[in-house]
Amino acid sequence: MDFDEPIDRSHYPTMKWSGDFLLDHFGNAEAIPMSVADMDLKAPPSVIAHLHKRVEHGIYGYEYKPETYFAALESWYRNKHGWKIERQHIEPCPSILNAIAILINQHSNAGDGVILQPPVFFEFRMVIKSNGRAIIKNPLKLVEGQYQIDFDDLEAKAADPRNKILILCNPHNPVSRVWTTPELERVAAICERYNIFVIADEIHGDFVFPPHHYTPYQTISAQDSATCISPAKTFNIAGMVDAITIIPNADHRQRFHEFAHRYQINKVNVFASIATEIAYRDGAAWLDALLTYLQGNIAFIKEFLQVNALNVTLIEPQGTFLVWLDFRELGLDAKALERFLAQEAQIAIAPGYWFGREGAGFARMTIACPRDTVQRALDNLAAALQLSE
Secondary structure, three states, X not given: OOOOOOOOOOOOOOOOOOHHHHHHHHOOOOOEEOOOOOOOOOOOHHHHHHHHXXXXXXXXXXXXXXXXXXXXXXXXXXXXXXXXXXXXXXXEEOOHHHHHHHHHHHOOOOOOEEEEOOOOOHHHHHHHHHOOOEEEEOOOXXXXXXXXXXXXXXXXXXXXXXEEEEEEEOOOOOOOOOOOHHHHHHHHHHHHHOOOEEEEEOOOOOOEOOOOOOOOHHHOOOOOEEEEEOOOOOOOOOOOOOXXXXXXXXXXXXXXXXXXXXXXXXXXXXXXHHHHHHHHHHOHHHHHHHHHHHHHHHHHHHHHHHHOOOOOEEEOOOEOOEEEEEOHHHOOOHHHHHHHHHHHOOEEOEEHHHHXXXXXXXXXXXXXXXXXXXXXXXXXXXXXXXXXX
């Protein structure tokens, strides 16, 4: 578990490190890639070892998810997060976005509103638009350096009968808030009052820094909700796409199940299946070490910004492996900031406006990488800011 080890990803068609991707999105194929939310760190050794063993078997025919797969998943969430997932509530799905698209179609009609809390993961907007629904914004409020839910506005949006769904990002990407139990209770009370179906994307639930605590939404409210989880972020196996949808309501679950069978999206990828099972079974110590390392990267960023007196503010992250940086003191508009970061600072970090206009003036940096990468990016930023003075 040497997270400082540099690993060359350029030999493979990775989105994050692709020169074409960097050129298309940032206009600079040489920028340090820190925009895509995957890690530049090896997966847990046990996962790698079992994948080797599976490859060496030499036969990769049709398979099913065995009992041990579900047992590992259930044990992980019960022991780590105090969430007892019932076996019959589980519906596998190829990806979380795939599940969200299905759920949007099953719990709303064309033209209905889906509530988002921007700045928020940009692909939520894409899946809402592509399915003919309306995006309804419940913007987060930045109060004394920390984001909060605007509950008055949420209630007003939920009360509109045209709005049917809330997509809840828990923990939140990109602002790295870990919603508290009281906050989730208020969300649940509003959504229950107005019959809003909640889709909880909890893919970052394993990334929480003390003293904060991840509360699964369904431990608060279950019957009119679906929770989407995946080991993809936690163990850096996003390329072996596998996701799980938890749907407690029997009628809702049956509809989802029938859709999966109708469109044949319930097939098993042999490598994703074994990687998921082994990660949940053996990955706890690796994750603990990773969380410690990420906290070290955050501490490094805070100290660097302070020592070098940069006009950049770190929004204190409570979880995820993403940091949300406030560049508003530079006085640049959204596009000018994007050009400055990519061209002058030579770093490819996701511009805040990608997450909604509420993110203008900010940017998201992926820090699940060797500390040397973080340092090179910050050195570039400091040098570019000095030249711009």
